[in-house]
Amino acid sequence: MNIVVTVKQVPDTWAEKKLDASDKTVDRKSVDNVMNEMDEYGVEEALKIKEAHGGEVTVVTMGPEKAVETIRKALSMGADKAVHLTDESLHGSDALATSAALAKVISTLSPDLIITSSEASDARGGVMGALLAERLGLPQLTQARKVTVDPGANKVSVERLADNGYALVEATLPAVVGVVEKINQPRYPSFKGIMAAKKKPLTKLSAADAGLDAGSVGLAGATSTVVDAQPAPPRQSGTIVKDEGDGGAKVAAFLAAQKLI
Amino acid sequence: MSDNRLSEEHETLRKTVEEFAREVVAPAAAGHDEAKTFPYEIIAQMAEMGLFGLPFPESYGGQGADYFALCLAIEELARADSSVAITLEAGVGLGAMPIYRFGTEAQREEWLPVLASGRALGAFGLTEPGAGSDAGGTRTTAQLVGDEWVINGSKAFITNSGTDITRVVTVTAVTGEPVNGRPQISSIIVPVPTPGFSAGAPYSKVGWHASDTRPLSFQDVRVPAENLLGERGRGYANFLSILDEGRIAISALSVGLAQACVDESVKYAKEREAFGAPIARNQAIAFKLAEMETRTYVARTAYYDAAWRMLAGLPFKKEAAMAKLFSSEAAVTNAREATQIHGGYGFMNEYPVARHWRDSKILEIGEGTSEVQKMLIARHLGV
Numbered sequence: 001m002n003i004v005v006t007v008k009q010v011p012d013t014w015a016e017k018k019l020d021a022s023d024k025t026v027d028r029k030s031v032d033n034v035m036n037e038m039d040e041y042g043v044e045e046a047l048k049i050k051e052a053h054g055g056e057v058t059v060v061t062m063g064p065e066k067a068v069e070t071i072r073k074a075l076s077m078g079a080d081k082a083v084h085l086t087d088e089s090l091h092g093s094d095a096l097a098t099s100a101a102l103a104k105v106i107s108t109l110s111p112d113l114i115i116t117s118s119e120a121s122d123a124r125g126g127v128m129g130a131l132l133a134e135r136l137g138l139p140q141l142t143q144a145r146k147v148t149v150d151p152g153a154n155k156v157s158v159e160r161l162a163d164n165g166y167a168l169v170e171a172t173l174p175a176v177v178g179v180v181e182k183i184n185q186p187r188y189p190s191f192k193g194i195m196a197a198k199k200k201p202l203t204k205l206s207a208a209d210a211g212l213d214a215g216s217v218g219l220a221g222a223t224s225t226v227v228d229a230q231p232a233p234p235r236q237s238g239t240i241v242k243d244e245g246d247g248g249a250k251v252a253a254f255l256a257a258q259k260l261i
Numbered sequence: 262m263s264d265n266r267l268s269e270e271h272e273t274l275r276k277t278v279e280e281f282a283r284e285v286v287a288p289a290a291a292g293h294d295e296a297k298t299f300p301y302e303i304i305a306q307m308a309e310m311g312l313f314g315l316p317f318p319e320s321y322g323g324q325g326a327d328y329f330a331l332c333l334a335i336e337e338l339a340r341a342d343s344s345v346a347i348t349l350e351a352g353v354g355l356g357a358m359p360i361y362r363f364g365t366e367a368q369r370e371e372w373l374p375v376l377a378s379g380r381a382l383g384a385f386g387l388t389e390p391g392a393g394s395d396a397g398g399t400r401t402t403a404q405l406v407g408d409e410w411v412i413n414g415s416k417a418f419i420t421n422s423g424t425d426i427t428r429v430v431t432v433t434a435v436t437g438e439p440v441n442g443r444p445q446i447s448s449i450i451v452p453v454p455t456p457g458f459s460a461g462a463p464y465s466k467v468g469w470h471a472s473d474t475r476p477l478s479f480q481d482v483r484v485p486a487e488n489l490l491g492e493r494g495r496g497y498a499n500f501l502s503i504l505d506e507g508r509i510a511i512s513a514l515s516v517g518l519a520q521a522c523v524d525e526s527v528k529y530a531k532e533r534e535a536f537g538a539p540i541a542r543n544q545a546i547a548f549k550l551a552e553m554e555t556r557t558y559v560a561r562t563a564y565y566d567a568a569w570r571m572l573a574g575l576p577f578k579k580e581a582a583m584a585k586l587f588s589s590e591a592a593v594t595n596a597r598e599a600t601q602i603h604g605g606y607g608f609m610n611e612y613p614v615a616r617h618w619r620d621s622k623i624l625e626i627g628e629g630t631s632e633v634q635k636m637l638i639a640r641h642l643g644v
Contacts, residue, residue, distance in 0.1 A: 072273075076273070187309065187310075188277050188278075188280065188281045188306070188309075188310045189273075189277055189310070190309075190310050190311035190324060191270070191274050191311055191315060191324040191325070191326045191330060192311055192319070192324045192325065193311075194270055194273045194274055194277070195270060195325070198270075
């Protein structure tokens with residue numbers, strides 16, 4: 001199995017996120033950056049499939065120079081090699097532009113399976129799996145809480161999370177699979193893994209290397225624009241209900257007014 | 262806490278263990294503390310991460326890192342749970358390290374891969390009911406009868422000695438008449454189980470509730486003559502050199518606890534309001550926090566330096582003793598102050614600082630009391 005897993009470096013989940021005032025893109029300089037937590041589940045699933053069926057796991061990311069830290073983390077967990085698409089011209093790419101760039105890179109790797117996570121914790125679009133499948137002309141199985149690969153039959157089946165249970169869906173390989181965080185428990189890298197990661201092959205591509213047209217990516221190629229942004233208002237203090245024998249009724253009335261019951 | 266002396270690999274390891282401690286160790290700490298249960302599931306994950314093999318070469322199943330890497334891991338674990346940190350420290354520093362340092366090639370090959378993998382734990386039995394740092398008090402004996410050692414006696418306060426995964430205990434015992442007026446003490450490897458060896462019920466301790474500490478009893482325990490670890494009569498001297506580096510690890514553990522007290526107290530002091538403002542606004546509290554942070558910083562700097570000297574092959578015994586002395590006392594002081602800052606809540610077990618307070622006192626005692634550290638330091642001053 002030749003498995004590609006996409007990862008993204010994002011501002012630390014716990015950090016206060018801000019937009020850069022000049023171009024309204026996410027400010028990545030003033031905060032710690034980490035691997036998107038959801039992507040750890042994707043990497044883990046890729047490694048488990050590789051351990052079960054053999055093959056190779058290639059990490060693909062698009063992002064600034066610093067995103068190499070996230071690549072190293074995936075490599076230290078056990079991925080075999082990585083491709084880092086990085087170029088000033090890619091700055092500000094929206095989901096559509098990003099998917100075009102990633103699809104271009106991924107298609108050169110001829111994978112049997114492409115694994116994405118359900119969403120990144122910064123933009124929270126949750127569309128990359130679907131966009132990649134569309135661009136690559138491959139079937140997509142998203143929201144997977146369990147993945148079963150049958151290389152002999154050239155098939156992948158997943159348990160797809162649904163509102164009231166799950167749906168069993170399958171597709172022929174190659175396919176794009178999007179996993180949710182219920183699927184596994186990502187491993188922590190060992191020291192040996194950390195050391196080995198430094199020696200694993202890492203291909204750095206510029207936009208031109210990847211054959212991308214500068215006008216189709218970055219802020220220039222974005223089909224959507226952030227026109228304005230405001231910081232979230234501070235949370236209002238809660239409503240205090242004094243129990244004078246009618247506390248229960250008051251709470252019920254409050255919940256009903258919020259349309260929660 | 263990043264330091265410009267940390268190499269990229271050390272820093273990545275530190276961050277990985279920090280993440281693991283926050284996500285896995287911390288949430289389970291109060292439960293294991295309350296129930297006094299050994300955290301097998303956490304130890305198994307640490308084994309997967311290779312933490313028990315950090316300072317050993319890959320040829321013995323280790324990770325090929327170094328003692329400083331082990332110390333960083335211990336510090337980060339101790340920020341979440343001292344019991345977990347001491348299980349690693351004792352398993353590696355006292356269980357496996359003597360075999361690595363003084364073992365024959367056969368002994369290393371037999372024991373290190375399984376100990377470095379973390380699937381099994383080793384323990385070291387030095388302390389006895391009537392002998393700790395005073396070697397002359399050792400009562401446990403080992404007699405060479407034919408091609409076997411016959412061991413009789415008892416040991417006290419032995420960490421990791423009675424878990425379900427304990428596979429080996431190395432003990433010090435009197436193996437003959439004194440040589441040049443000094444007791445003849447040797448180290449002997451005792452596989453677990455061996456008939457006649459038994460680990461007693463766990464002690465009821467003030468802290469470290471999730472770590473395994475037991476008394477050991479040896480009644481005509483027979484092991485092959487080749488289980489002698491290191492030279493006959495060098496058992497005590499060898500173990501002292503293990504304690505020298507162990508002090509750096511205990512210092513790291515102390516720094517982790519001291520840091521946890523700072524972190525919890527800063528958070529609490531900013532949230533908790535009294536007389537209309539967060540208590541952190543009061544200088545009485547803010548100055549305590551400043552002092553706690555300073556103590557932690559100085560203690561960390563001391564153990565980093567001692568570890569660096571050790572790895573550079575420079576004399577480090579005095580520095581290790583000073584780091585242990587200072588950081589264990591810093592931990593106890595920080596834990597006391599953290600509890601004070603938390604007020605009544607600091608005395609409640611649902612707050613981590615209460616556990617840190619109970620877990621801290623042993624740091625001034627284990628692997629050489631503060632008084633023993635001062636004896637060592639004074640000796641280096643020629644007094």
